Amino acid sequence: MQAKKLYIPRNAIRFWGVNMCFKKLADWMDLKTKKMDWLDIGCVKFGSMAFALTVAKLWEPLLSQDWKVYAAIFVLATLRPAYRLYLK
Numbered sequence: 860m861q862a863k864k865l866y867i868p869r870n871a872i873r874f875w876g877v878n879m880c881f882k883k884l885a886d887w888m889d890l891k892t893k894k895m896d897w898l899d900i901g902c903v904k905f906g907s908m909a910f911a912l913t914v915a916k917l918w919e920p921l922l923s924q925d926w927k928v929y930a931a932i933f934v935l936a937t938l939r940p941a942y943r944l945y946l947k
Contacts, residue, residue, distance in 0.1 A: 895903075915921050
């Protein structure tokens with residue numbers, strides 16, 4: 860008796876491969892982050908801020924937005940960490 864072949868669409872395989880690759884990257888990053896202390900994390904934050912200021916300085920249309928746009932980005936960026944820190 861011959862076994863039935865499982866039909867898996869090509870798109871499913873492609874997305875599964877991407878998700879697995881991302882999961883491996885996320886696991887690797889978690890391992891590396893756990894080795895960091897508070898000073899390392901502070902340096903990463905400071906470096907990110909400096910990079911953002913450099914991009915804003917070099918690309919002037921970025922700074923021409925209304926202040927409400929920046930406030931919305933700030934709120935959206937802090938929702939998940941604040942939820943995980945205070946409520947979970």
